[in-house]
Amino acid sequence: xxxxxxxxxxxxxxxxxxxxxxxxxxxxxxxxxxxxxxxxxxxxxxxxxxxxxxxxxxxxxxxxxxxxxxxxxxxxxxxxxxxxxxxxxxxxxxxxxxxxxxxxxxxxxxxxxxxxxxxxxxxxxxxxxxxxxxxxxxxxxxxxxxxxxxxxxxxxxxxxxxxxxxxxxxxxx
Numbered sequence: 001x002x003x004x005x006x007x008x009x010x011x012x013x014x015x016x017x018x019x020x021x022x023x024x025x026x027x028x029x030x031x032x033x034x035x036x037x038x039x040x041x042x043x044x045x046x047x048x049x050x051x052x053x054x055x056x057x058x059x060x061x062x063x064x065x066x067x068x069x070x071x072x073x074x075x076x077x078x079x080x081x082x083x084x085x086x087x088x089x090x091x092x093x094x095x096x097x098x099x100x101x102x103x104x105x106x107x108x109x110x111x112x113x114x115x116x117x118x119x120x121x122x123x124x125x126x127x128x129x130x131x132x133x134x135x136x137x138x139x140x141x142x143x144x145x146x147x148x149x150x151x152x153x154x155x156x157x158x159x160x161x162x163x164x165x166x167x168x169x170x171x172x173x
Contacts, residue, residue, distance in 0.1 A: 012149050014162040022169035026158045031139060034157050035128035038076075041164055042124045045069050046117045048173040054113040065171040067108040069116045072167050074102055076123035079160045083130050085143060086153050092143045131157065 018025040029037075048054065048065050057064045063071070078097050085092040139154040151159065 012159065015155050015158055019162060019166060022162075022166040024162045024165045026162065029158045029161055031131075031134075031154050031157050034161060035131040037161065038124050038128045038131070038164065041168060042121050044168055044173045045072065045120055048168075048171050049113040049117040049120075055109075063103075063170075064109065065173075066111055066113045066116055067103065068167050068171050069113070069120055070106060070108040070111050071099060071103060072164060073116060073120040073123050074099070074106070075160070075163050076120070076127045079156070080123070080127040080130055082143065082156060083127065083134075083153065086141045086151075086156065087130075087134070087138060089143075094143060094145050096146055 014024060015026050018027075049069055051065070054065045054069075057067075082092075082094050085094065134153060139152060141153050142150055143152075143156070144150045
């Protein structure tokens with residue numbers, strides 16, 4: 001199987017302007033509804049994973065819907081940890097996460113769409129539950145990535161939600 005070219009882009013620009021690829025507009029995100037919005041996206045992933053071609057790559061160097069869904073499952077998990085850090089630590093430094101290494105180590109290409117569907121829903125439910133507990137006075141709590149990008153609870157939510165929307169666009173769901 002052809003390998004996937006690593007994504008080295010800095011996607012933080014999606015906090016400032018709409019994404020021309022998927023149509024995500026950060027100005028339209030209501031943080032108070034974010035937990036419910038995440039849960040609203042989950043059945044779209046499950047429907048896409050139920051199709052017979054869920055493990056088929058559309059091109060040799062493009063992830064299959066199952067691989068994208070496994071990535072989104074892991075995105076939920078990573079961001080759940082980051083939200084926990086923001087809420088329990090002062091100005092935390094987020095651990096680096098190499099999504100491309102995670103895909104190789106997790107052997108995304110060999111995963112069962114049915115298993116990924118359940119795991120994605122569980123991970124989405126966990127982070128949605130956490131987000132539903134966040135109060136307005138916590139939205140400005142800061143944290144940062146090792147590259148110097150600074151996020152607040154609110155901007156991290158917008159950044160994270162773009163990832164979910166964008167990958168649904170990637171798989172045509």
